[in-house]
Amino acid sequence: MHDFAELLDRLIYTRSRNAKLKLIADYLRAAPDPDRGWAMAALTGDIDLKGVKPSVIRAMIEERVDPLLFRMSRDFVGDTAETVGLLWPEPDQARAAALSGEALSVANVIDRLAHLSRGEAAAVLADMLDRLAAEERFALLKLATGGLRVGVSARLAKTALAQGFGLDVDAVEEVWHGLKPPYVELFAWGEGRGSQPTPADVPVFRPFxxxxxxxxxxxxxxxxxxxxxxxxxxxxxxxxxxxxxxxxxxxxxxxxxxxxxxxxxxxxxxxxxxxxxxxxxxxxxxxxxxxxxxxxxxxxxxxxxxxxxxxxxxxxxxxxxxxxxxxxxxxxxxxxxxxxxxxxxxxxxxxxxxxxxxxxxxxxxxxxxxxxxxxxxxxxxxxxxxxxxxxxxxxxxxxxxxxxxxxRDPLTADCVMMYAQRGNGRRSSFYSDYTFGCWNEAGELLPVGKAYSGFTDEELKWLDRFVRNHTVGRFGPVREVEKTLVLEVAFDSVHDSKRHKSGLAMRFPRIARIRRDKPAAEADRIETLRRMIS
CATH class of the missing domain: 3.30.470.30 (DNA ligase/mRNA capping enzyme)
Structure with a gap:
């Protein structure tokens, strides 16, 4: 687990695409089968471990540390796996001695988690967390929940594999969906120990x-x-x-x-x-x-x-x-x-x-x-x-x-920021996910959408300061802010929605402009958006 944990840690803090490709390729060349295959499955989102849910992890840590300390730490860190990995108490000497032995590998972890019932998940996961160092606990929890969020797309991971073994990435994509983790045949092909897998007689996906x-x-x-x-x-x-x-x-x-x-x-x-x-x-x-x-x-x-x-x-x-x-x-x-x-x-x-x-x-x-x-x-x-x-x-x-x-050209509306939440990955320290709303005829501000893109890094820093300085309420990781900031939101379309109190939801909303010049009272009305429904 140590090498995989180190890979995740370095990927999180690496912004260069070429540097990420090299990190993944180096790991895949050095790691043994089947660890590297399971690592690829994790990076490409091809692992589904049904026995471990975020609620299980939260309950486990709140049994071991003060629940308020955990919630405050989670709010500050912005990531449950990282928070639990850091807060998880080290086992006492007797427990550590009882756990000493063969180190956990990625394949060990996947095999154990894949065969869990929901009732067994907490005990087995706790046993593994006791065996690992903080950075390895982070990697374990990311594997267990299936959401790595380390700035790596499935395509980038496959490109790294192709570059690492001198393969054509389109040829890798061609056979990918005909294979199953841990992709032993794929690595055998890459290392010249086997022939290229083929999609014969299997309805596999071809890249678009x-x-x-x-x-x-x-x-x-x-x-x-x-x-x-x-x-x-x-x-x-x-x-x-x-x-x-x-x-x-x-x-x-x-x-x-x-x-x-x-x-x-x-x-x-x-x-x-x-x-x-x-x-x-x-x-x-x-x-x-x-x-x-x-x-x-x-x-x-x-x-x-x-x-x-x-x-x-x-x-x-x-x-x-x-x-x-x-x-x-x-x-x-x-x-x-x-x-x-x-x-x-x-x-x-x-x-x-x-x-x-x-x-x-x-x-x-x-x-x-x-x-x-x-x-x-x-x-x-x-x-x-x-x-x-x-x-x-x-x-x-x-x-x-x-x-x-x-x-077609996007639609736009002036909306008021209502709530904010921290992002993930390199944005985990910033309030970068914004819920915004428009006014109804009764003068109520009702949410119509949520956006986390469209702004520059400098604008993100400004928005983060606004959220921190204008918070009026907290609901777990969500902050409610003063209803004073107008955001010009661009979106592709707007539709009826039973999930939103406003009865409307935007499709693909993004922040087009921060309207510091516009009073919140002059933001758009729900009826204005309703006339845009297509």
């Missing part, structure tokens, strides 16, 4: 081709095809050897949440598309195929391990198809977009029309005309426009000059 934001319209529109950027979630649907799986953009298998879609895909192949829910909204105003409901309707079905018959009936899902990666067993990704589009049109014609349709192309002679058409995106509840170079192959990741996204 991504787009750059369009910042300059000084390109030849004739070289690009334009289509709408639909407001759902990007998915990949794969059928191989009679088995179908539906993957999210992150590569998570979401087939169980959308059995209506997965069961209807009966043609062997791999399709890239947008998962939507039927309803009035997207596309209807533009006359582009059957209408889709807002993202808020789709959200009711996300993150569920199973769905009810009522959900299937009331919110039927479908996929609007963008691209074709495999037609049968034939890999089309090396073909240009125009060739793939022709194959896609023929492929979609073979699918169930209730569950699959084709994303229509937009005809425009120049950027001026396309900009006018794009203005209708908000009316149609669509995110914007995609531009795809006609001669582009389907390549993983973002490649300059191939695909662009031209999103």
């Amino acid at each position: 081709m991504l787009a750059h934001p369009l910042e300059d319209t000084d390109i030849n529109l004739a070289d690009y095809a334009a289509e709408w950027k639909w407001d759902g979630i990007r998915v990949q649907i794969v059928r191989v050897a009679g088995e179908t799986r539906l993957y999210s953009r992150a590569g998570d298998d979401i087939s169980a949440a959308f059995p209506d879609v997965a069961s209807a895909f009966e043609v062997t192949g791999v399709v890239d598309g947008e998962l939507l829910v039927r309803g009035e909204g997207q596309g209807g105003a533009l006359g582009d195929g059957a209408g889709a409901a807002s993202f808020n309707a789709l959200q009711q079905r996300l993150n569920r391990k199973s769905v009810t018959k009522k959900m299937l009936r009331d919110s039927p899902a479908f996929v609007r198809c963008y691209d074709l990666l495999f037609d049968g067993e034939e890999d089309l990704r090396a073909l240009d977009w125009e060739a793939r589009r022709a194959r896609l049109e023929a492929f979609v014609a073979r699918l169930d029309p209730d569950r699959f349709d084709l994303s229509a192309l937009i005809e425009a002679e120049d950027f001026e005309q396309l900009a006018e058409i794009r203005e209708g995106a908000r009316e149609g509840a669509i995110e914007g426009v995609m531009l795809k170079r006609r001669d582009s192959a389907y390549v993983a990741g973002r490649r300059v000059g191939l695909w662009y996204k031209w999103k």
